[in-house]
Amino acid sequence: MENLQLQGDDHDDEALPHFPYFVVPSPPPLAVAPAASATTSDGHQHGPLEVLEQPPCSNNLHPDGLVDGPDQLAATTAVPMMLPAMTSLDWQSLLQTCLQVPPPVLEQQQPAAAAQADQYSGENDHGDLQAAESSGAGNKEKQVMAKGGAGRPSGTKKKASRPRFAFQTRSDNDILDDGYRWRKYGQKAVKNSKHPRSYYRCTHHTCNVKKQVQRLAKDTSIVVTTYEGVHNHPCEKLMEALTPILKQLQFLSQF
């Protein structure tokens, strides 16, 4: 994707990591090329990360290119308008196209990241989620075991990078409805930012997708949502919204 514009390296006073990111033209392509492996301001290496100015599939464009959404993300409303061009796709591929970034392109350009996407989307992340299963030991010791032992990536192995992407949304509401259910598992004050960063995990029992939500320090009306991992299940809300349209399409396709 040559028409992507590289940005983000000149962010200096931002509480956000200094992600090199791409601004995707509007409307965004369904499959966006992964940015090169990004390095944050704290020196951490991350997997491919993109900052989109709108979520995938959104057509709810704000004049400035941001999603205009007081409460809701546009994902569910976007899809019906795309249908005329997509009637040959089956449901699963439609859903995956819209909601499960990163796209197959990843495999070509970022084989390692793509492999990890498979790893995380196919199975539980046993590293994090099974922390509480360590048993025995006293109260304090148990806690330490859970956190420092089985609960974290073992040894000195560097944390596996996962496919990540981010988008910015202009909204008063921090919690954007993207169709999935999320459980908050942490909140941290971020350096150089008045607004805390919130950590969410997908509540689906076999899914380990995480997301971080925080407001831009520069422009607090903008919410930056960073997704990590790939959902391994369909979006219930989207399925719900699309079902009547699918039925209609199936009916029309008979003629």
Place this chain on the structure above:
DNA sequence: CGGGTTTGACCGGCGC
């Protein structure tokens, strides 16, 4: 009562 949120503590990685 079950599921979600809050919040203080803890850990690992990194820079100095």
Place this chain on the structure above:
DNA sequence: GCGCCGGTCAAACCCG
């Protein structure tokens, strides 16, 4: 080695 910082855990709490 030490301190800082981001990320995570889990007990306590809240709410429908």
